[in-house]
Amino acid sequence: MTKQSKPESALVEITGLSHGGEGVGRIDSTAVFVPHAIPGDVGEVEIVHRRKNYFLGRLVNLKQSSPERIDPPCPHAPACGGCQLQHMSYAGQVSWKRLQVEEALRRIGGLEVEVAPVLRMSAPIHYRSRAQLPLGGSPGQVTMGFFRRGTHEIVDMQECMVQHPLMVKLAQAVRRTIADLRLPPYDEVRHRGIFRHAVIKASFSDETLMLVLVTRTESIPLQEEIVERLRREVPELVSIAHNINPTVTNVVYGERTKVIWGEPYIYEQIGGMRYAISPRSFFQVNPQQTKALYDEVRRLANLSGGELVLDLYCGTGTIGLYLAKRAGRIVGVETIPDAVSDAKYNAAINRVSSAEFIQGQAEAVVPDLVRRMGEIDVAIVDPPRKGCEEAVLKALAQADVGRIIYVSCNPATLARDLAYLRERGYTPGRVQPVDMFPWTSHVESVVLLSRRS
Structure with missing residues (x-):
C-alpha cells in the first residue's frame, strides 16, 4: 500500500488580480492563481492543478490580510459564482478595475493612454435588472x-x-x-x-x-x-x-x-428615453450606470444637430436613440432580426423619426451606407466580449469615419482593437471605465478615437 503524498503548498504573497478576479502570486518563478485572494494577502496556498505555465491554487491559511479585505456582505459568498469580489472593499474594486484597463492597454495594445478614474456607484447594491x-x-x-x-x-x-x-x-x-x-x-x-x-x-x-x-x-x-x-x-x-x-x-x-x-x-x-424590453431582448443590467455610460457617449460624440451617426452592434437601438435629439440622422446596424424589430419599436414609442435600423453584417452595410449617404461623421461600436470583427474595423477605417466611439465590456479586446485602429490613422483619447457590475471582476469602458489629419 502506497502512502498518499501530501499536497504541495507554499507561502504566497498576492500581488495582483487576474481578469477573472483570482488573486495572482508566484511560487518560485511560476504564477499561481488563487480564488478568494486579493493583492496584499499573504497566506499558505495549496497547489490544486499544475498547468504548463502556471498553477491553480487554493488559499488554505490566510496569514496576513490585505487592507482592502472585508467580510463578504452576501451570505452566499464565496460559494456562489455570481460575484467574484465579495471579499474586497468597493474602493479596492474600482481601483483594481482602473488598473486592469491600464494594464490591458499597455500590455496587449502597446498603448500609453490616460485612463480616467472609474465612474462608480454611490450605493453598489440591488443594481441588477x-x-x-x-x-x-x-x-x-x-x-x-x-x-x-x-x-x-x-x-x-x-x-x-x-x-x-x-x-x-x-x-x-x-x-x-x-x-x-x-x-x-x-x-x-x-x-x-x-x-x-x-x-x-x-x-x-x-x-x-x-x-x-x-x-x-x-x-x-x-x-x-x-x-x-x-x-x-x-x-x-x-x-x-x-x-x-x-x-x-x-x-x-x-x-x-x-x-x-x-x-x-x-x-x-x-434619461428621458423609454425603452421596451421583450423576453429575448438584451438590455444593460444596471439602469443607474447605463445612464452614466450613455451620458459619457453623448458627451464624447459632441453632436451639433446635423451629423450622421452610425450605431453598430446596436441591439435594440438604445445608444443611438439616446443621441437622436442631438444628431441629424441615426443609422443602427444589428445582425439579430428580433433586436432590429425592437429597435424600430423603441424609436416609435420615443417619437424618433430620424433613426433607421438595418438588419445585416456591419462590414457589408458600412460601404453601402457610404455610397448611399456620403460621409459618416460618428460611428459607435458596442460589440460583445470578443470585440469587433477585423472586417468591421477595416470598413470603418476605409470609410474614413471622422470619430469612432468604442464601448467595451472587455479590456483585452478593447486594447487589441484600439491598436488596430491606431495603425489605420486613429488616435485614442482618454479611456473612461464605468462600473456596471459591482462585486464582480467585469468593467465597462468607453473611449473616443479621432481620425488623424
Missing part, C-alpha cells in the same frame, strides 16, 4: 440560484444583494410554486425534467417584472395554476413568457419563445 437562474433538485425539493464557481452545481439562493428586491421576491415565488405542485426541475445529467431556467427581468422605473420560464418540454404542466399563483403572490409581475429549449446544451434559451400571459414588454426609463 436581470437574472438567469438555473433550477435543479427534485419534485418538492427545488433548488434555484447561481452556479458554484467553475461548476454546474447550483447554489440555492435565498437572497441576493445585487438583484432588485422584487426579482428576489419573484424568484422565491417561482421556487415555492414549482415545489408545491411537485413539478420536476431539469436534471442536467440525465436530460430529464421540465424547468431549466427562470429568467427574471425588472423595470426600475416602473417597478414591474417579466418572467421567462425555460423548459425542456413543449408545454408547461399546470400552466394556468402556475400563472394564477404567481400573479397572486407577486402583483408587480406583468408578463410571463415560455421559452422551449429541448436540446442538450449549456445555452439558456431555445429558439422559440411565446408570451403566455400579460404584456409583451416591460419598459425602462433612462
Whole structure:
C-alpha cells in the first residue's frame, strides 16, 4: 500500500488580480492563481492543478490580510459564482478595475493612454435588472440560484444583494410554486425534467417584472395554476413568457419563445428615453450606470444637430436613440432580426423619426451606407466580449469615419482593437471605465478615437 503524498503548498504573497478576479502570486518563478485572494494577502496556498505555465491554487491559511479585505456582505459568498469580489472593499474594486484597463492597454495594445478614474456607484447594491437562474433538485425539493464557481452545481439562493428586491421576491415565488405542485426541475445529467431556467427581468422605473420560464418540454404542466399563483403572490409581475429549449446544451434559451400571459414588454426609463424590453431582448443590467455610460457617449460624440451617426452592434437601438435629439440622422446596424424589430419599436414609442435600423453584417452595410449617404461623421461600436470583427474595423477605417466611439465590456479586446485602429490613422483619447457590475471582476469602458489629419 502506497502512502498518499501530501499536497504541495507554499507561502504566497498576492500581488495582483487576474481578469477573472483570482488573486495572482508566484511560487518560485511560476504564477499561481488563487480564488478568494486579493493583492496584499499573504497566506499558505495549496497547489490544486499544475498547468504548463502556471498553477491553480487554493488559499488554505490566510496569514496576513490585505487592507482592502472585508467580510463578504452576501451570505452566499464565496460559494456562489455570481460575484467574484465579495471579499474586497468597493474602493479596492474600482481601483483594481482602473488598473486592469491600464494594464490591458499597455500590455496587449502597446498603448500609453490616460485612463480616467472609474465612474462608480454611490450605493453598489440591488443594481441588477436581470437574472438567469438555473433550477435543479427534485419534485418538492427545488433548488434555484447561481452556479458554484467553475461548476454546474447550483447554489440555492435565498437572497441576493445585487438583484432588485422584487426579482428576489419573484424568484422565491417561482421556487415555492414549482415545489408545491411537485413539478420536476431539469436534471442536467440525465436530460430529464421540465424547468431549466427562470429568467427574471425588472423595470426600475416602473417597478414591474417579466418572467421567462425555460423548459425542456413543449408545454408547461399546470400552466394556468402556475400563472394564477404567481400573479397572486407577486402583483408587480406583468408578463410571463415560455421559452422551449429541448436540446442538450449549456445555452439558456431555445429558439422559440411565446408570451403566455400579460404584456409583451416591460419598459425602462433612462434619461428621458423609454425603452421596451421583450423576453429575448438584451438590455444593460444596471439602469443607474447605463445612464452614466450613455451620458459619457453623448458627451464624447459632441453632436451639433446635423451629423450622421452610425450605431453598430446596436441591439435594440438604445445608444443611438439616446443621441437622436442631438444628431441629424441615426443609422443602427444589428445582425439579430428580433433586436432590429425592437429597435424600430423603441424609436416609435420615443417619437424618433430620424433613426433607421438595418438588419445585416456591419462590414457589408458600412460601404453601402457610404455610397448611399456620403460621409459618416460618428460611428459607435458596442460589440460583445470578443470585440469587433477585423472586417468591421477595416470598413470603418476605409470609410474614413471622422470619430469612432468604442464601448467595451472587455479590456483585452478593447486594447487589441484600439491598436488596430491606431495603425489605420486613429488616435485614442482618454479611456473612461464605468462600473456596471459591482462585486464582480467585469468593467465597462468607453473611449473616443479621432481620425488623424
